[in-house]
Amino acid sequence: MKRRLLWISEHASPLATLGGADSGGQNVYVAQVARHLAAAGHEVDILTRRDAADLPSAVLSADGVRVVHVPAGPPEPVRKEDLLGYMGEFAEFAIRHARRRGGKYDLVHANFFMSALVACEIKRATGVPFVVTFHALGKVRRVHQGGADSFPQERLAIEERAVAEADRVIAECPQDEQDLLEHYRADPRKVETIPCGFDHSEFGPIDRAEARRRLGLPADGPIVLQLGRMVPRKGVDNVIRGLARLRSSRGVAARLLVVGGESREPDPAATPEIGRLLEVAREEGVADAVTFVGSRGRRELRDYYAAADVFASTPWYEPFGITPLEAMACGTPVVGAAVGGIKATVVDGETGYLVPPHDPEALAARLADLLGDPAGAREFGRRAIRHVNARYTWRSVAGSISDLYEVVLGTHRGTRAGAGRLARSTAARVLAHPG
Ligand SMILES: CC(=O)N[C@H]1[C@@H](O[C@@H]2[C@H](O)[C@H](OP(=O)(O)O)[C@@H](O)[C@H](O)[C@H]2O)O[C@H](CO)[C@@H](O)[C@@H]1O
Ligand SMILES: O=c1ccn([C@@H]2O[C@H](COP(=O)(O)OP(=O)(O)O)[C@@H](O)[C@H]2O)c(=O)[nH]1
Numbered sequence: 001m002k003r004r005l006l007w008i009s010e011h012a013s014p015l016a017t018l019g020g021a022d023s024g025g026q027n028v029y030v031a032q033v034a035r036h037l038a039a040a041g042h043e044v045d046i047l048t049r050r051d052a053a054d055l056p057s058a059v060l061s062a063d064g065v066r067v068v069h070v071p072a073g074p075p076e077p078v079r080k081e082d083l084l085g086y087m088g089e090f091a092e093f094a095i096r097h098a099r100r101r102g103g104k105y106d107l108v109h110a111n112f113f114m115s116a117l118v119a120c121e122i123k124r125a126t127g128v129p130f131v132v133t134f135h136a137l138g139k140v141r142r143v144h145q146g147g148a149d150s151f152p153q154e155r156l157a158i159e160e161r162a163v164a165e166a167d168r169v170i171a172e173c174p175q176d177e178q179d180l181l182e183h184y185r186a187d188p189r190k191v192e193t194i195p196c197g198f199d200h201s202e203f204g205p206i207d208r209a210e211a212r213r214r215l216g217l218p219a220d221g222p223i224v225l226q227l228g229r230m231v232p233r234k235g236v237d238n239v240i241r242g243l244a245r246l247r248s249s250r251g252v253a254a255r256l257l258v259v260g261g262e263s264r265e266p267d268p269a270a271t272p273e274i275g276r277l278l279e280v281a282r283e284e285g286v287a288d289a290v291t292f293v294g295s296r297g298r299r300e301l302r303d304y305y306a307a308a309d310v311f312a313s314t315p316w317y318e319p320f321g322i323t324p325l326e327a328m329a330c331g332t333p334v335v336g337a338a339v340g341g342i343k344a345t346v347v348d349g350e351t352g353y354l355v356p357p358h359d360p361e362a363l364a365a366r367l368a369d370l371l372g373d374p375a376g377a378r379e380f381g382r383r384a385i386r387h388v389n390a391r392y393t394w395r396s397v398a399g400s401i402s403d404l405y406e407v408v409l410g411t412h413r414g415t416r417a418g419a420g421r422l423a424r425s426t427a428a429r430v431l432a433h434p435g
């Protein structure tokens with residue numbers, strides 16, 4: 001059944017440039033799931049904060065998704081840690097918007113805790129039910145970041161309220177589900193595990209030599225890739241330290257490419273994390289072997305993933321982690337930290353290897369295993385392609401989310417459809433692990 005959906009993503013616009021501190025997987029998730037829901041015939045409007053004065057009040061994307069820029073706070077970039085104070089204004093706009101449109105929305109889908117707060121207020125004012133994907137949980141962030149976490153303390157109470165008032169909560173991997181149950185006392189009947197995905201129009205296997213040629217990279221010699229937001233919790237320093245050990249103790253003359261940052265140029269002034277990482281590379285004696293590329297657009301990423309022999313991702317924690325999927329979709333094996341979604345998506349010993357976070361020695365050992373056995377690594381890559389294609393496309397993710405909406409709307413009308421949990425979706429099933 002075609003539904004009218006109101007999506008909210010206060011800080012992460014589907015139209016933003018990615019790779020900076022506040023623009024990453026959530027932006028991709030919102031853009032891709034909304035796009036596939038629209039392609040399936042649903043009407044999707046997305047509310048996101050107006051962060052530039054020259055943005056139009058609404059944009060209809062080529063995919064048929066409408067993005068509405070909500071005036072809440074100054075029309076300029078504001079760190080997400082400083083946005084909560086503007087959420088009252090955002091919620092008032094959202095409620096007026098929902099009412100103005102003749103109460104036309106069937107369901108709200110909130111992304112991140114501040115949007116969840118807005119969804120709670122919309123539900124209170126209009127009765128429209130909501131589903132929430134948190135993308136990141138405040139209590140988990142606190143455990144890993146301690147004093148460096150500058151979100152207001154109220155975040156935790158807002159998340160607890162949202163977990164209690166939401167009609168369904170989407171966990172992105174078994175670890176995320178466990179965190180919701182243990183730290184937020186979520187009702188297990190309300191939590192559904194649906195992963196993230198990748199899109200065939202963006203990612204797939206291409207010839208490595210071709211990709212290297214297009215990027216101006218040497219045809220020979222091992223390349224390790226790191227790609228993502230440039231923030232300390234992504235553990236890029238650990239990858240640099242792993243590279244140093246790979247080169248010194250194991251004699252593998254690999255290069256590391258680091259893609260991501262606030263701008264296309266790898267500018268430490270715009271992206272302080274790049275400055276810190278440069279210092280780490282110097283201390284480790286590998287400054288000449290590390291290339292900071294800067295952020296890259298969606299159409300350019302396939303070449304980077306395909307040019308690399310191995311993709312490395314060793315964050316401290318990861319609610320899902322889309323980049324390992326993208327790498328595997330391009331046939332590049334992954335060495336990833338055994339945390340969060342990565343430990344569910346990377347099959348240890350088959351599509352890559354899992355290593356402890358904060359452990360450059362373990363990372364170096366696994367990089368050496370893959371780089372020392374090119375034929376074996378190619379087989380890992382082939383298995384990776386099959387693995388992710390069978391389980392993690394945005395199309396199938398959007399299908400599972402759409403099924404979940406029907407359960408909610410069934411519950412809402414008191415029909416049998418919503419009496420229990422969603423029949424285990426393809427997505428949830430596959431997270432239980434590869435066959
Ligand atoms: C580290 C993390 O939480 N990554 C998730 C998440 O991504 C971003 C996260 O929510 C950021 O918050 P934080 O600073 O606490 O890390 C937000 O600023 C970003 O907008 C999110 O993109 O969501 C991704 C998609 O669900 C997930 O794959 C990733 O693991
Ligand atoms: O220069 C960049 C760096 C990152 N990304 C994208 O940002 C997303 C990051 O998502 P992930 O879940 O890995 O991490 P998050 O940033 O959400 O913590 C992935 O789709 C990347 O391809 C991008 O498009 N360009």
